[in-house]
Amino acid sequence: MADRVGIEVSVAIGDAVKQANVDVIAAYPITPQTHIVEHLAELVANGEVDAAYIPVESEHSAMSACLGSAAVGARTFTATAGQGLELMHEVLYVASSMRFPVVMTVANRALSSPLSVWGDHSDVMAVRDTGWIQIFTENGQEVVDHIFCAFRIAEDNKVLLPVMIHLDGFHLSHVIEPITFPDQSKVDKFLPDNKYPLPLHPDKPVTMGDFAPPIIYPEAKWAQEVNLRASKEIILKCWQEFGEIFGHHYSPVERYHSEKAKVLLLTMGSFSETAMTAIDKMRGEGRDVGLVRLRLWRPFPFEELRRAVEDAETLIVLDRALSFGGPGGPVCSEVKAALYGQAKKPKVVSFVSGIGGRDISPGDFEEIINKGITISEKGSPNEFEIFGVRE
Amino acid sequence: MQNYGVYVPRLVTKKDIFVSGHRACIGCGEALAVRLVCKALGQNTIIASATGCMEIVSSPLPTTSWKVPWIHTLFENTAAVASGIESGLKMLMKKGRIAQQDITVVAMAGDGGTSDIGLQALSGALERGHNFVYLCFDNEAYMNTGIQRSSSTPYGAATTTSPAGKVSIGQVSWKKNMPAIAAAHNIPYVATACPSYPFDMMDKVKKAAATPGPAYVHILSVCPTGWRCPTDLAIKLGRLAVETGIFPLYEVENGKYKLNFDFPELKPVTAYMKLQGRFRHLSEDIIEKIQKRVTADYAELKERAVEG
CATH class of the missing domain: 3.40.50.920 (Rossmann fold)
Structure with missing residues (x-):
């Protein structure tokens, strides 16, 4: 383990995403999440993260770009908050239903109207049933740790589900906390390359996102439910292994x-x-x-x-x-x-x-x-x- | 022209990517356009499709009509999905996780998915400069949901949400000029096409695929169901749309306009309109108004093409 450093939590998230060797970031600015994507944009601009940064024109497109990126097998990250999460709403269902391992940090924010940029859990509750794995964090270290855990869980071929990491807007996103970043070699070992089983590629054409008549829709949705429930076992295993390697222990x-x-x-x-x-x-x-x-x-x-x-x-x-x-x-x-x-x-x-x-x-x-x-x-x-x- | 029917088929690959068995309506101009476009695109293609006719007819679980990788997610986000595909491929190739290869990323949508609900995502993707081809298959209304008007529906056309009535002529707004909107993004390649001119269309799609950066091709796709015309008229109506100047075929390469087919004299718009039930209710003065507008628009386009 490296030394503890005092760092703003949003910036720390960017650094953790860098350590996770992300391939594509698609993001749109919204308070109080902005510092996360600003820092990532800076890291990409300085060549410190070898990733494509797609500065999309809305959160709807942010999540949509994430679908495309995840579909070709790229490690994909985005962040949002409040209204942004609501604008993504229909796309969130698609991400989980089509089993794309996207990771997203949500700096939880109140919903309009009246406009409020400050934190609460209204945005989370509105996306409760979107089929994502959702994890709440309490401090900066937990968020950083969960960047690695989230990619590991999401990309596990037994799971293949998107993961939301919730952190309170401002109360957590904007505070400076002492955070320990793991050694890169340990991260690389804990988080191997994303191996998406059936990526979009001309060598092996697949059709994704068919429409389902009543004769098959309920089975498709039940399979999704079974899959999400079964992910708990992988989540627990991930946390256990993470605890053994990095010394931070988590439970549901x-x-x-x-x-x-x-x-x-x-x-x-x-x-x-x-x-x-x-x-x-x-x-x-x-x-x-x-x-x-x-x-x-x-x-x-x-x-x-x-x-x-x-x-x-x-x-x-x-x-x-x-x-x-x-x-x-x-x-x-x-x-x-x-x-x-x-x-x-x-x-x-x-x-x-x-x-x-x-x-x-x-x-x-x-x-x-x-x-x-x-x-x-x-x-x-x-x-x-x-x-x-x-x- | 003597042995046209014998030799022409040899100019086009027999290999289909959009294969038979799909459920498009009889006489569908759009299915024909997609089939020919796919022949031009070839195997090294990934297609992102918007919700719409071509999505619905080609992908009822557990079947597919697509022989290239194909993804459908939502209605309005196709250009954004294509952005993600292009960026993902680029990074995976850069990092050596997949082999370096020239893969054409294509986004396909109808006129509603392009000029209405998907316009923002398209504008964003064009402006960001992704290396992809966007194909709008324009059948001039929301045909998949039952012939509702879009911003691409022509003036005077009756649809289920712009019905002709005692006090309405049907669609009261002029067709949105989507190719001009695409061109206004200063992208390297914009073109209009129609499957009634198959070689022109396929050449344009090939050109679009070979263009580094964003390319936009707007393809008029005759819809006998929605246009209320006989099902054997898709080719004829496509030709008439071009020959009347209603849908001119042109390219905008790096800002320079080029008219691909010019006619010494345009046919009157009635030659096109009288074959379609959607215009049946129009009075002579409305048709005259449309004729004036088409003549003026065509002259303006021609002038722009002369200027280069």
Whole structure:
């Protein structure tokens, strides 16, 4: 391992993509993702990355160019955020359905209107069902590590699915953090050349992207579902191997003082680190609280989640997105669904907070936990609670 | 011309890339154009196709009509997909992961996929200068979804979304000049073609493929279904479109216009229009208006071609 360096997370992503020996980058600028593609453009311009950089005219074309590049077997990367992810929407389904191993970092951002460049998880939740493998990260090191893991998982011939790496816009994308970059020789060994099984090439003509009449469409989609579920095994193996080589260990559901804790908070993304500070303080005061963090968003880690919360009495889920007119937090809905059939399960309380870039302080997390405990004891007429919003 | 029928077929390869068994309508001018274009392109080709007639007729799972690598993803993104293919191949060859080889990257779309929904992606790809060929097969409406008007539908034509009615003549806007838009990107090669002039079309496609950088060929493809004409008229109508000056065949090479077929006297537009049900409702004064416009546009093009 090389030394730790202080570096902006977006720039570090560019450096990691360089280490991954990417072939094609197709990207369009959008805040708060811009620093990632700016740095990559600079690396390409200086000849430090031997890649084609396609400065497309929209995110729709960014992902479309990624389809073409991945289809010929090139290692393909892009990055986007918020509205950009929404403009890509229909193309995202194609990338996963046609099994193209594209890797994309998403600097999570709120959605218009009103316009907001700041972070939340509205963009992620809108692309939840696009068939991508989706992984949440909490700090710069995790993002860098996952650039290598994502290409390795995506290009595994048993997987061949695109991977989204989620990082919170600004709160993570724009901070300077100490990050360790792995030795290049180790990266090269961990991440061999992309060997796409049936690339577009005149030597062996293949037809890609046929249309499916009703007689075959359901089978095609079921095969995709089976494939995405099966990718979990490869993801776990990848993380295990990565841990053995690089010393950083990852799992689908991360736990922090959660064993035997009566009250659990569940978070996703960089706010988890703030939540840890609150948990530390409360535990110092003798409170029986712990934290679980959802890392693997798709495929959803049902078993791991059930195991992580089965001994708790109360589970407070924090969402950073609204499902308008619905049950509140999309993550909480999924957690409830995962626990519904369990004989032993905690009471689940849903909070939505931190949307459009609004901070949640350690003190706020304490308040959320305390309110959550009260609601779980006394009940609430609301499907979910909104926290930190003036009414 | 005596033994035309005997010798001409020998000038074209018998080897087909777009093969029979597809489900195009009877008399489809577009399927004919695609077949001939593919003969000109040859085996070292990768095709990205937009959603549309040619995609739907050629690729119902689990069958295919394509003997070259072919990919369809969406409607409006073909030029962007081709950008990715071209860039990917370039890098893989540079890094020695695939052999150095001259592979023609082709994007194909209809007039809707080109002049309407795909215009932005096309403009981006032309402006970035990718080495690829873009072929627009123009049948002058959204035929695949059932004859709806596009910006490429000619003035006065009745379609299902520009129907002729008591207070409407049908399409009320003039056909978008897509080749001029392509040429405005200052790309090295733009051409118009029609399968009624097969050798001219195939030569242009070969020229486009040999051009380094982006090339755009706009191919008029007669659609008997949508144009409401007998199914044996695809060739005749293509010729009449050219002979009336409605669809002149020309090239724009590095900004220089060249008219490939000129006529001492253009046939009247009615010779073309009267054979098609989509123009049946038009009154004489509207036809006169169209005639004036065609004459003027043709004169302007000719002038540009003389200037070079």
